[in-house]
Structures are given as structure tokens and as C-alpha cells.
Amino acid sequence: MASTNAHQIKNNDQNSLCGLGDKIRRLTAGVCLFTQFFFPVMATAQNVVHAKPQTTVSSAPPLLENNTVPYTLGALESAQSVADRFGISLEELRRLNQFRTFARGFDNVRQGEELDVPATTSQKSHEQQNAIPPANGENMLENQIASTSQRVGSLLSQDMNSEQASGMARGWASSEASGAMTDWLNNFGTAKISLGVDEDFSLKNSQFDFLHPWYDTPDYLLFSQHTLHRTDDRTQINTGLGWRHFTSSWMSGINLFFDHDLSRYHSRAGLGAEYWRDYLKLSSNAYIGLTGWRSAPELDNDFEARPANGWDLRAEGWLPAWPQLGGKLVYEQYYGDEVALFDKNDRQSNPHAITAGLNYTPFPLLTLSAEQRQGKQGENDTRFAVDLTWQPSSSMQKQLNSDEVAGRRSLAGSRYDLIDRNNNIVLEYRKKELIRLSLLDPVKGKSGEIKPLVSSLQTKYALKGYNIEAAALEAAGGKVSTSGKDITVTLPGYRFTNTPETDNTWSIDVTAEDVKGNLSRHEQSMVVIQAPTLSQKDSLLSVNPLTVAADKKSTTTLTVTAHDSDGTPVPGLALQTRSEGVQDITLSDWTDNGDGSYTQMLTAGTTSGSVTLTPQINGESAVKESIVVNI
Numbered sequence: 001m002a003s004t005n006a007h008q009i010k011n012n013d014q015n016s017l018c019g020l021g022d023k024i025r026r027l028t029a030g031v032c033l034f035t036q037f038f039f040p041v042m043a044t045a046q047n048v049v050h051a052k053p054q055t056t057v058s059s060a061p062p063l064l065e066n067n068t069v070p071y072t073l074g075a076l077e078s079a080q081s082v083a084d085r086f087g088i089s090l091e092e093l094r095r096l097n098q099f100r101t102f103a104r105g106f107d108n109v110r111q112g113e114e115l116d117v118p119a120t121t122s123q124k125s126h127e128q129q130n131a132i133p134p135a136n137g138e139n140m141l142e143n144q145i146a147s148t149s150q151r152v153g154s155l156l157s158q159d160m161n162s163e164q165a166s167g168m169a170r171g172w173a174s175s176e177a178s179g180a181m182t183d184w185l186n187n188f189g190t191a192k193i194s195l196g197v198d199e200d201f202s203l204k205n206s207q208f209d210f211l212h213p214w215y216d217t218p219d220y221l222l223f224s225q226h227t228l229h230r231t232d233d234r235t236q237i238n239t240g241l242g243w244r245h246f247t248s249s250w251m252s253g254i255n256l257f258f259d260h261d262l263s264r265y266h267s268r269a270g271l272g273a274e275y276w277r278d279y280l281k282l283s284s285n286a287y288i289g290l291t292g293w294r295s296a297p298e299l300d301n302d303f304e305a306r307p308a309n310g311w312d313l314r315a316e317g318w319l320p321a322w323p324q325l326g327g328k329l330v331y332e333q334y335y336g337d338e339v340a341l342f343d344k345n346d347r348q349s350n351p352h353a354i355t356a357g358l359n360y361t362p363f364p365l366l367t368l369s370a371e372q373r374q375g376k377q378g379e380n381d382t383r384f385a386v387d388l389t390w391q392p393s394s395s396m397q398k399q400l401n402s403d404e405v406a407g408r409r410s411l412a413g414s415r416y417d418l419i420d421r422n423n424n425i426v427l428e429y430r431k432k433e434l435i436r437l438s439l440l441d442p443v444k445g446k447s448g449e450i451k452p453l454v455s456s457l458q459t460k461y462a463l464k465g466y467n468i469e470a471a472a473l474e475a476a477g478g479k480v481s482t483s484g485k486d487i488t489v490t491l492p493g494y495r496f497t498n499t500p501e502t503d504n505t506w507s508i509d510v511t512a513e514d515v516k517g518n519l520s521r522h523e524q525s526m527v528v529i530q531a532p533t534l535s536q537k538d539s540l541l542s543v544n545p546l547t548v549a550a551d552k553k554s555t556t557t558l559t560v561t562a563h564d565s566d567g568t569p570v571p572g573l574a575l576q577t578r579s580e581g582v583q584d585i586t587l588s589d590w591t592d593n594g595d596g597s598y599t600q601m602l603t604a605g606t607t608s609g610s611v612t613l614t615p616q617i618n619g620e621s622a623v624k625e626s627i628v629v630n631i
Contacts, residue, residue, distance in 0.1 A: 068116040189416030268307040308428040310334030330355035336428030439525040453487040473506035496574035504529040532570040538563040569596020581611040
């Protein structure tokens with residue numbers, strides 16, 4: 001009974017699994033259909049696009065045609081691997097294909113291109129069974145779809161459980177995705193990782209570059225170049241489009257770049273030109289800033305920065321007898337008052353620099369380099385770099401082969417080399433106005449008054465003090481005092497002259513300084529002393545004595561005490577005296593005692609009588625009443 005129940009449960013599980021297995025097989029078939037169709041078709045379509053400018057023309061003589069057959073390269077195959085497969089040398093394979101034309105040259109053939117190979121009996125049989133006919137793009141797509149449908153049908157017809165179906169789906173998907181990715185990578189011209197080490201052994205100049213060809217024929221190459229790097233704590237990207245024209249002996253090209261700082265949001269444009277020959281590269285670049293002034297957090301936001309305009313000339317060459325060893329020369333010039341060509345803390349006006357370097361390439365994948373850059377005023381920089389340059393279209397075996405280095409120095413071998421330029425956005429800086437001072441101007445008042453001078457003061461850092469120039473005002477009796485952020489001026493006396501407006505105006509020059517040595521702009525204020533308003537009724541005239549002898553030597557003293565309407569003494573008056581009566585007298589000049597009092601000496605003559613005296617200012621009486629002196 002137990003055996004019967006166990007058998008019954010087992011059958012139920014199998015039925016349930018079979019029911020679920022049907023669903024899984026259908027789902028798996030869908031996944032496989034997508035992966036088997038999408039990845040190969042996309043890769044095939046891309047190969048078709050690239051194949052259009054790569055059409056080869058066979059013009060081999062009858063003898064060669066009778067002894068060779070076309071062979072289409074598969075994934076990861078190269079001219080060397082095909083030669084090894086057919087048991088011939090690379091040079092023998094090159095001779096067999098001397099009448100063919102290749103878009104990238106014989107040494108750079110890729111998947112989908114044809115080579116003429118020896119027509120051996122075994123190989124003919126292999127070709128008949130496995131060769132892919134040189135069909136057009138439509139036939140390639142049709143064949144791919146048919147192959148995919150056949151595989152999916154085979155899957156649906158098989159009786160397998162869900163685990164087997166899932167494993168097969170994963171295997172197919174992985175295989176097709178890997179193949180498609182390989183085909184996609186093969187269309188990249190060059191990928192490069194540069195690990196830059198400076199004299200402090202930091203990696204601040206490391207970067208990643210890659211070049212992708214978009215239109216590629218024997219004579220022309222249209223490509224894009226992209227760079228990601230982090231320099232001076234700034235992450236930057238460089239995206240450019242280039243055009244190269246090739247002849248049998250030289251190459252000329254132009255390029256246009258857009259450089260952007262992802263950290264500080266600076267942008268600039270670049271325009272370049274290239275001229276290459278075997279073992280020699282010449283280039284020039286111009287850099288034009290596109291963005292304006294932005295705050296510079298790398299300098300505590302005390303400065304603003306923008307891309308500096310500049311240009312450079314570059315030359316790079318190798319020894320034909322020893323192509324592994326090369327040299328480099330660069331001259332660069334930038335413009336601006338404070339340009340950080342070497343370092344943000346070593347800014348210079350219109351800096352330039354000359355760079356000399358050596359590089360050693362033991363095999364194409366690896367390059368070791370050292371550079372010394374010398375600039376103005378003794379500025380210099382030493383750099384060491386390890387460059388890993390990978391060409392996905394070339395086999396790893398070739399990229400690790402030292403014999404391939406010479407080919408990379410030729411014009412054909414350097415076809416996909418990166419553009420040589422300064423990818424770092426050089427910045428120009430200017431100091432922000434960290435301390436701003438405003439003065440009251442003009443400052444007007446009467447003699448002896450104390451007036452404030454500062455209108456406003458704005459500082460990022462604490463105020464250290466003021467630099468004040470007021471020598472003339474202080475010489476005239478004025479005084480300038482400071483207390484914290486305030487400045488006060490004690491006004492000097494008013495001067496009664498023939499040019500009172502000029503002679504009673506004084507300048508004060510002030511500059512504020514904070515604790516970090518930052519200075520404000522130079523500010524100036526004019527201090528104007530207003531003429532005193534004399535009050536006749538509040539001013540007094542006295543004489544002592546009132547009577548003098550007419551003996552030509554007796555004297556008396558006149559005293560005027562001048563006040564304004566507020567009762568404040570008024571110094572600095574220019575007094576004159578009007579006399580009526582006896583004229584046989586002598587009057588001295590008025591003496592200003594500085595406290596609002598003035599004195600004058602009268603000396604009698606030999607004539608007796610009386611004289612009336614009236615002090616005046618500009619013809620007007622300075623006091624309310626005159627005084628009479630008897631002689």
C-alpha cells in the first residue's frame with residue numbers, strides 16, 4: 001500500500017513538473033530567440049555597415065586564382081592566425097593577397113573581411129562545409145534568422161526538465177552576448193589607460209582614452225576620441241571628432257574638441273591639426289575658453305577661475321633602427337594675468353613652458369615615459385607615466401610581441417593612434433573682492449567738530465586695521481582716530497584766505513586690511529571745513545584803558561571775543577578795524593589767540609581828541625557796538 005502511494009505521488013510530481021516544464025521551455029525558447037536573434041543580428045548589421053567601405057577587389061592572375069580560395073575571417077581572427085591555420089608564414093600570406101586592397105591594410109584585417117588562402121584538398125573540403133559565402137547584408141540577416149529559428153525549434157522539440165532548459169538558455173545567451181561584445185569591441189580603434197606618476201609619486205595625471213572609427217577607407221578616417229581623467233582634483237571629460245587623410249607617405253588631419261570640467265563646470269573648445277610620416281608626428285592645438293568666471297573652491301573661494309586661452313606645438317619621433325625608443329618636444333603658451341599652468345598656487349602672467357620627454361615601448365601594449373617641463377621663473381614639473389594601449393581589433397599575441405612595435409611606428413600602423421593634446425583645462429584666476437570699504441564723501445562740518453568717516457565695511461575675514469593717509473589735515477590741526485571698524489575725524493580750524501574753498505578742503509585716503517592680508521580698494525574722502533557764522537550780538541569788544549595820553553607812545557589794547565549763535569568761540573577770523581575821529585593813531589594787526597579771542601594794539605599820536613573803533617569782517621561789523629577811545 002505504501003509502495004502504491006509512493007508511486008502515485010511520483011507520477012503526480014512528474015505530471016506537475018511536465019506541466020511546468022512546458023511553460024519553462026516556452027519561456028526559455030523566447031529568451032533564446034531574443035538572445036540568438038538580437039545579439040548576432042546587431043553584430044551582423046554592424047559588420048554590414050562597416051563592410052561597405054571595406055569591399056575588397058580581387059585582381060589576381062589566373063595562376064593564383066586556381067591555387068587559392070577566398071577565406072572570410074571569423075571572430076578574433078587576424079592575418080597571423082589565418083597564416084598559422086594554413087601552415088604558411090605571414091609574408092607568404094601577404095604575397096597571396098598582394099592584388100587585394102584592404103581598408104585598414106593587410107596587417108589590420110578584421111572579422112568579415114576576405115583573404116586569399118592556399119586551396120589545399122583538406123581546406124577545400126573544410127571550406128565547402130563551413131565557409132560563409134560572401135553574401136550581402138540581406139543574405140547575412142536571413143541566414144542568421146534561419147539559424148536562430150532552427151535552434152529554437154530544436155529546443156522546443158526536446159523533452160527536458162526546467163533545469164536543463166534554463167542551463168541551455170544561459171549558455172546560449174552567454175555565448176551570443178560574448179560574441180556580440182567581441183564584434184562591437186573590434187570596431188574600436190584604440191583604448192588607452194595612462195597611469196601618470198609625478199615627482200611626488202601621485203597619480204593625479206592618470207586618464208582613460210579611447211578612439212572609435214566611424215568611417216574608415218584606405219584614404220580617409222572619420223573618428224571620435226573620448227577621454228576621462230582626474231587632474232588637480234577635477235574630473236574632466238574630453239570629446240572630439242577627427243578627420244584624417246592618408247597617402248602612401250604622409251597623413252594630414254584636423255580635429256575639433258569639447259572639453260568639460262565635471263567638478264568645476266568649466267568648458268572650452270579645442271581645434272587641432274596633425275601631420276604624420278613614418279616615425280614622425282607633428283601636431284598643433286588651440287584652446288579657447290567657453291565659460292566665464294566661476295568661484296574657485298580649490299582656493300577657499302577667495303578666487304574666481306575660468307579656462308585660459310592658449311595653444312601648443314608638439315613633435316614626437318622614433319629611431320627607425322630602434323623603434324622602441326622615442327622622444328617628444330612640446331611648446332605651450334597660455335594667456336592671462338594669473339594662469340595656473342603648473343599649479344594653482346603658482347600662478348603666472350602669460351606663462352609658457354617647454355616639455356622634453358623620452359618613451360620606451362617594449363611591446364605595443366605597454367609604454368613607459370618620462371617628461372620634464374620647464375616654465376617661466378624657474379617653474380618645472382617632472383612626470384613619469386605607464387601607458388597601456390589596447391587595440392581591440394588586434395590580437396593580444398600581437399600586442400605583446402616586441403616585433404610588432406616597428407609596425408606601429410609606420411604610417412599604416414599608427415592609423416588609429418590617439419590625438420596628442422593637453423586634455424587638462426588650464427585655468428586663469430582672479431582675486432575676489434574679499435573686503436569692501438565705503439567712505440562718507442564729502443565730510444562737512446565746522447572747526448572742532450568730530451565726524452564719522454566710514455560709511456560701510458564688508459569683510460569675509462576679521463578686520464586687521466586701516467592704512468590711513470591724512471598728513472596735510474593733521475598738520476592743519478585736524479585729527480584722525482580709529483576704534484574697531486569706525487574712523488572719526490576732528491575737523492581743523494577754518495582758514496580765512498583769499499581762496500577759502502581750496503584752503504579749507506582736505507583729503508583722507510584709506511585702505512582696509514583683514515587678518516589674511518587681503519586689502520580693500522583704495523578709497524578717498526574729502527573733508528570740507530565750513531566757514532564759521534559770527535553772531536554780532538554774542539560777540540564782545542573791549543578796550544583797556546579807555547583813555548591814553550597824546551605823547552606818541554601811550555597804548556591801549558582792543559579785545560574782540562567772537563562767538564557764533566550757539567555761543568561757541570569762533571577762531572580763525574580775519575578782522576579789520578574801521579576808525580572815525582582822530583586819525584593820528586597807529587593800529588597793529590589783529591592777533592588770533594586760537595580760542596575765539598582777538599587782540600589789537602592802538603598807539604596814540606600828538607593830536608588830542610576821541611576816536612571811534614569798529615572791528616569788521618569783510619566790511620561788516622563783527623560786534624554789535626563800537627567803542628570810543630579818548631586821547
